[in-house]
Amino acid sequence: MRQAEVLERLVAWGEEQPSVRAMILTSSLARPDAPLDILSDVDVILAVTDPERFAQDSAWQSDYGAPMVRWSDQSDQSGLTTYFRGVVYRDGAKIDYSIWPADLLAHVAEAPVLPDELDVGYRVLLDKDGRTSGWSAPTYRAHIPARPTEAEYRDLVEEFWWGTTYVAKSLWRDEIVFAKFILDQDLRLGALRVLLEWRIEIDHDWSLKPGWFGRGLKRLLPADTWSELESTYVGAGSDENWAALFRTTALFRRIAKEVGQALGYEYPHQVDDQVAAYLEEIRSVPGASAPPSRR
Secondary structure, eight states: OHHHHHHHHHHHHHHTOTTEEEEEEEGGGGOTTOOOOTTOOEEEEEEESOHHHHHHOOGGGGGTSOEEEEEEEEEEETTEEEEEEEEEETTSOEEEEEEEETTHHHHHHHSSSOOHHHHTOEEEEEESSOTTTTOOOOOSOTTOOOOOOHHHHHHHHHHHHHHHHHHHHHHHTTOHHHHHHIIIIIIIIIIIHHHHHHHHHHHTTTOOOOOGGGTTHHHHSOHHHHHHHHTTOOOSOHHHHHHHHHHHHHHHHHHHHHHHHHHTOOOOHHHHHHHHHHHHHHHHSSOSOOSOOOO
């Protein structure tokens, strides 16, 4: 697999860099059960003595090869600033570098639990000072959805139905961009995806990683449910998006009732009935256009 060659080159490079004290492989390549292919990313943590230099000077990123496109970010862990530098190289390799101050290695060893970035799976590729020797083994349970409380279940259902009203109003106003944003982002990728993941976890005792933002849904959902979800993806036509909205609500309603029944939670039928009637009412109002949206 080509990722093995990438890792070999990275480790050889890290061994020659005095400031690189450790290199840790994370994410899919470090998980024993991860579905991998030739396009899988290489995710590595570089624990360095001078993280600010690595953050400010991108020249080191070209030591592997010629970058094609890059993306940067930064965050905080245990009170220390960490940096992210994602690079897609011209040879097709995609390497996501997490730049850690070397002192963070000791914080991980002292913490009662691993951070999610490591608990999802890690493999030490290089450790010049032995500072990862006290780390706990990963449990591989990071990013597994937790069983929702009844309040969380109710909130998700209400959030979904609340969002449908914006889709309907925007379709009536012929504001297709905003309508599709709410339908695609808030409803389908947001509430419906979370609900489908809960449904999957119910059948697997809350033990599976469904994948980032729905990446595993096709593999994990029953074929008929996947087909139903697929049917909610449509183009830009107003009529087809109205149809997609109602197919989305039908799927959400069915799965939400199944989840509620399995968890012993009451589905809010009154909310469903009233909002569904409201959506039909908006669709039947004459006049395809109206004054600009006031969300």
